[in-house]
Amino acid sequence: MGMSEFRRPQQQRSQKTYDALLDAAAELLEEVGIERISSNLVCERAGMTPPAFYRYFDDKYALLAALVDRLMDGQEALFARWLEGTRGVDIDTLARMTAELASAAAGLRNDQPGAIWILRALRAVPRLSELRLQAHDVTTQAITDLYVERLPHVPRERIMRRVRLGVEIGYGVDEMTRETNLSRAEVFEDLVHLFVSMAHYPDYA
Amino acid sequence: MGMSEFRRPQQQRSQKTYDALLDAAAELLEEVGIERISSNLVCERAGMTPPAFYRYFDDKYALLAALVDRLMDGQEALFARWLEGTRGVDIDTLARMTAELASAAAGLRNDQPGAIWILRALRAVPRLSELRLQAHDVTTQAITDLYVERLPHVPRERIMRRVRLGVEIGYGVDEMTRETNLSRAEVFEDLVHLFVSMAHYPDYA
DNA sequence: TGTACATCAGTGAACGCGCGTTCACTGATGTAC
DNA sequence: TGTACATCAGTGAACGCGCGTTCACTGATGTAC
Numbered sequence: 001m002g003m004s005e006f007r008r009p010q011q012q013r014s015q016k017t018y019d020a021l022l023d024a025a026a027e028l029l030e031e032v033g034i035e036r037i038s039s040n041l042v043c044e045r046a047g048m049t050p051p052a053f054y055r056y057f058d059d060k061y062a063l064l065a066a067l068v069d070r071l072m073d074g075q076e077a078l079f080a081r082w083l084e085g086t087r088g089v090d091i092d093t094l095a096r097m098t099a100e101l102a103s104a105a106a107g108l109r110n111d112q113p114g115a116i117w118i119l120r121a122l123r124a125v126p127r128l129s130e131l132r133l134q135a136h137d138v139t140t141q142a143i144t145d146l147y148v149e150r151l152p153h154v155p156r157e158r159i160m161r162r163v164r165l166g167v168e169i170g171y172g173v174d175e176m177t178r179e180t181n182l183s184r185a186e187v188f189e190d191l192v193h194l195f196v197s198m199a200h201y202p203d204y205a
Numbered sequence: 206m207g208m209s210e211f212r213r214p215q216q217q218r219s220q221k222t223y224d225a226l227l228d229a230a231a232e233l234l235e236e237v238g239i240e241r242i243s244s245n246l247v248c249e250r251a252g253m254t255p256p257a258f259y260r261y262f263d264d265k266y267a268l269l270a271a272l273v274d275r276l277m278d279g280q281e282a283l284f285a286r287w288l289e290g291t292r293g294v295d296i297d298t299l300a301r302m303t304a305e306l307a308s309a310a311a312g313l314r315n316d317q318p319g320a321i322w323i324l325r326a327l328r329a330v331p332r333l334s335e336l337r338l339q340a341h342d343v344t345t346q347a348i349t350d351l352y353v354e355r356l357p358h359v360p361r362e363r364i365m366r367r368v369r370l371g372v373e374i375g376y377g378v379d380e381m382t383r384e385t386n387l388s389r390a391e392v393f394e395d396l397v398h399l400f401v402s403m404a405h406y407p408d409y410a
Numbered sequence: 411t412g413t414a415c416a417t418c419a420g421t422g423a424a425c426g427c428g429c430g431t432t433c434a435c436t437g438a439t440g441t442a443c
Numbered sequence: 444t445g446t447a448c449a450t451c452a453g454t455g456a457a458c459g460c461g462c463g464t465t466c467a468c469t470g471a472t473g474t475a476c
Contacts, residue, residue: 038461039463051421054464055418124238124329126238162395165396168381176369186366194370194402201395201398216438219453244429244430259430264430
């Protein structure tokens with residue numbers, strides 16, 4: 001995504017450099033924030049010189065986009081595994097599992113240094129915001145399929161709108177538990193109830 | 206907040222300059238985003254020279270903080286008016302009104318140029334994120350009072366946690382309708398249902 | 411298996427530019443008598 | 444009501460610094476015969 005084929009690392013040494021740059025960027029995003037991170041700073045932290053940076057990235061934004069890609073790859077893998085487990089479950093179980101997915105995704109982000117800061121940067125930088133949108137849309141469509149299957153008489157568009165809201169809430173909850181001292185487990189329980197009740201909107205009956 | 210008393214504009218001319226700087230900053234935040242805005246750029250747009258800037262603000266962050274203050278003042282006024290209307294209403298009506306508050310607040314932000322970008326910047330800039338937290342906390346406490354009044358047998362802490370979630374959702378919905386083409390009115394209706402159902406959690410009975 | 415050459419990966423050093431900020435100053439407004 | 448002075452508000456011009464980026468190069472790895 002955004003990276004030309006010939007730029008992809010080809011040798012082992014090269015892959016190491018590429019990863020080191022991404023890791024350094026993630027660290028720095030967490031330490032200094034989006035408005036203070038710079039290409040030279042990333043190079044220094046990665047133990048590289050600036051031209052090494054430009055071998056792999058067109059510019060600063062390409063680096064951030066690559067960081068997003070790496071983060072999203074992890075989430076997609078998680079999502080694929082989760083999807084397996086939803087086969088044949090009833091709608092209430094699906095709702096509960098959706099909350100669990102949100103929680104697992106939050107856990108994943110917690111394990112990846114700088115992950116939240118990448119997402120926060122996505123919100124604030126116009127040139128990157130479309131990446132966030134795309135990711136949310138993909139997730140929304142996939143989850144919508146699951147609910148449509150179980151609510152065949154309800155217009156897909158109506159379900160989709162609410163699933164999209166659920167996705168937004170899932171990310172919001174993650175942010176919230178990070179910046180407050182609310183109990184993660186209790187907020188998660190609230191989320192379960194919320195999603196279950198969303199699966200029983202009056203106009204679904 | 207963060208601005209020493211002696212720095213406050215005292216003459217009419219001064220007030221004009223101060224406002225011009227804030228307006229310019231809001232515009233630019235919308236146009237170029239948080240990582241490209243600069244003090245010199247703000248001055249130029251406001252038709253001022255840099256030292257005028259430093260008469261009123263310690264630095265770039267003080268300017269952004271002032272922008273937040275101005276935004277929050279508007280929201281507080283809206284909130285105060287809304288609070289008047291909640292006197293004596295039952296809990297379902299309160300839930301519905303809470304959704305309406307979220308919608309009205311979104312409308313207010315829509316009318317203020319750069320408002321969403323101020324909030325997005327708050328998320329992404331470590332030095333400013335506490336301002337966002339404070340604002341959310343104040344709102345949360347005030348709304349919690351209203352629900353506690355109507356649910357005297359439920360621990361305040363439990364209610365507060367869910368109101369906090371509701372506040373997060375309110376802002377999330379606003380963001381979502383801006384960046385998708387989902388119908389604002391329909392999402393708002395979903396929000397009403399959501400808040401009403403949140404007012405009837407199983408452990409409230 | 412060794413050598414010659416092509417390609418890949420990274421370095422050293424610097425570029426012009428705009429950033430945040432400050433100095434010494436002039437002009438505008440308010441105040442005292 | 445006019446003048447003298449104090450304070451307030453903003454200017455002109457520049458500072459050092461780190462930014463994003465690039466040039467010409469060297470060393471490392473892979474490939475052909």
